[in-house]
Amino acid sequence: MENLVAGYVMVDVPFQISGLDVRLVTGARVEKNIQLLNSFTVTDDRVNVNRDIVDILPAFNLIVRPFENLNIRTSASQTLARPSLREFAPFQFYDFGLQATVSGNPNLVRALIQNYDLRVEYFPSAGEVLSAGVFYKRFENAIEETLFPQQSELVRSYANASGPANNLGVELEVRKSLGFFGGVMRDFMVSVNAAFIDSRIIVQQAGVNDERSMWGQSPYTINTTLSYFNPSTRTAVTLAYNTYGRRIIQVNLVGVFQGDPHVYELPRHVIDFSVIQPFGDALELKMSIRDLLNQSLKWEQNGALIQSNIRGMGVSLGLGYRM
DSSP, X not given: OEEEEEEEEEEEXXXXXXXXEEEEEEEEEEEEEEEEEEEEOTTOOEEEEEEEEEEEEEEEEEEEEEETTEEEXXXXXXXXXXXXXXXHXXXXXXXXXXXXXXXXXXXXXXXXXXEEEEEEEEOSSTXXXXXXXXXXXXXXXXXXXEEEEETTEEEEEXXXXXXXXXXXXXXXXXXXXXXXXXXXXXXXXXXXXXXXXXXXXXXXXTTEEEEEOOTTOOSEEXXXXXXXXXXXXXXXXXXXXXXXXXXXXXXXXXXXXXXXXXXXXXXXXXXXXXXXXXXXXXXXXXXXXXXXXXOOEEEXXXXXXXXXXXXXXXXXXXXXXXX
């Protein structure tokens, strides 16, 4: 059982410094979380956990506007990530896709995350933005999925990292109309969001330090969208592309496997397409195609391909009516 009671206080204060428009948004959230677990392990040992924790999560945002269409934002905050009940409870089940037994870990504790961000935003016109920012995140007790070899089988479970983790990154965003080309191009808009992250965590396993990126953290992510909207027919067409860098999908114990023990998910390119056509004020037809390229999802360990599957392309057609 889990209970969460929370409240927050926030102030939003605009003011001026030497003629500059400045806005301060700050406050704090207070959370009281109770996690109760009464269960048994696979060997029928009783497990009783009663965690009652109060967290104060402050946040600070300062926005400076040196010019009409330019913002400089800086922010700092404390956040957290709690283990889900599935990660927390010690019950086991067999995952046929991974060919491993999955088990929760009742010893998990929440992860605390410190976030720092500095961003510059420029708004050329309505609906458009050009922005660049740097960010830093520090994780304490980061929760990671881990494989534990036990006798003749693998057990997939979850564990708190024994050392702090640090993510340092750069994020770029562009949302721009193509109307400057003239003609029909005024109905097109392109959006690009790209992030490049240096992730570092040092974990001690059996007396050996393992320095690597965090579980599930890609060194880069790229998302682009080309959209079209016809004001007269209200036809909306969207073509989206995204990809990500090679990332750890399963953390393994150092020294148990030779070489690099971790399992990595390889980069994959995804293209989605959708068309929305309203008819009158109440009827709307939508067609979407998910994952046009239908590339294989590939996992590798120590340079060898260990698993590959195809998720399949999805096509949907829907008709909506609003009363």
